Amino acid sequence: MKEVIIYTDGACSHNPGPGGWAAVLLYGQHRREISGGERETTNNRMELMAVIESLKLLKEPCRVKLHSDSAYIVNCFQQKWYVKWIKNGWMTAGKKPVENKDLWQELLALCEEHEVEFIKVKGHSDVELNNRCDELARAAVPR
Structure with missing residues (x-):
């Protein structure tokens, strides 16, 4: 399998x-x-879209090291929140509907195609490519 490194970020005004x-x-x-x-x-949603759109670009199954400063995304995969969500009919432990279910389902399908390792990076620190993603994401916010 090809090995791909991906850095992602989302921003919201x-x-x-x-x-x-x-x-x-x-x-x-x-x-x-x-x-x-x-x-x-x-x-x-923007954090999720960054991951989804990057994985959609891969033309064949790949081994991916995905770097994100989003605890929301990284914790979901590292702590396997999604397993409980699916088991509970897309409800949280607090019996509320999982937010962004549509994007989570799309992302989970993409993760079945690729071997993805989610790596947490500290946001707004000295991680060059995370900073570049932050810059690009902020520039993409519609004015």
Whole structure:
């Protein structure tokens, strides 16, 4: 399997409000930057969109090291929250509907195609590619 490194980030001006997402994908000597935005969204949705859109670009099953500063995403996979959500009919432990179910379902389907390792990075620190994603995501927020 090809090994791909991905950095992602989401941004939101007000929450909810206009938001942007971005990703930097690295494969060998290749580097690709992507971004997009929505007029009315949340920060968590933008974080999820960054991951989804980056994985959708992969043309074949890959081994992915995905770096994110989103505890929402990283904890979901590292602590397997999604297993309980599915078992409970997409309800949280507090018996409330899981927020962003549509995006979580899309992301889980993509994770079945690829071998994804989610790695937590500290946001707004000295991680160059995380900072680049933050810059791209903020620039993608619709004005």
